[in-house]
Amino acid sequence: MAPSRALFAHLRSSPRVLPFARRTISSCTQTHRSRISPALHSGITRAFPALPSRRGYATATPEPPDYLNEAELQIFNKIKAELQPVTLEVQDISGGCGSMYALQIESERFKGLSVIKQHKMVNEVLKEEIKGWHGVQLRTKAP
Known part of the structure; x- marks a missing residue:
């Protein structure tokens, strides 16, 4: 398996949040949400909660x-x-x-x-x- 495919396979199977995932997925549009596994989505929103509105x-x-x-x-x-x-x-x-x-x-x-x-x-x-x-x-x- 190519290194890039191995990384994406790991992302699909692991609920961990990677250090480069800085945006909260909850602020994305619905089309972006559908591309991310629910486990990864919940991990990112727990690690990076939405900032309060200015x-x-x-x-x-x-x-x-x-x-x-x-x-x-x-x-x-x-x-x-x-x-x-x-x-x-x-x-x-x-x-x-x-x-x-x-x-x-x-x-x-x-x-x-x-x-x-x-x-x-x-x-x-x-x-x-x-x-x-x-x-x-x-x-x-x-x-």
């Missing part, structure tokens, strides 16, 4: 983490006040000199806007700060 707590405004330096905290608070984000991460990626930042923003105000328009909104909010930066890594999305 919708239940998506309206809370983020609080700044304790590890932000003064410049990061200023940027965090300015974005928080202007864009009311659901999630917000600010990180100085220039080695501490404050010349380059990575920003990850998820806000309701981005709904229905293209990524370019979302970035323009952030650039408008941080117009004065960006003048002194070497660069910025910006990731935005609507929840």
Whole structure:
């Protein structure tokens, strides 16, 4: 028997969960479920239960983490006040000199806007700060 066939034969006969099976099968469509043996399906859902939906707590405004330096905290608070984000991460990626930042923003105000328009909104909010930066890594999305 070829090695790949031996592996699949083992999967059909064994209810164990393999380490590379990361998704819960319960979230798959019915057509995907029909391809997996019930023993394997139950083993995967026990090992990797479904994660709770983010919708239940998506309206809370983020609080700044304790590890932000003064410049990061200023940027965090300015974005928080202007864009009311659901999630917000600010990180100085220039080695501490404050010349380059990575920003990850998820806000309701981005709904229905293209990524370019979302970035323009952030650039408008941080117009004065960006003048002194070497660069910025910006990731935005609507929840």
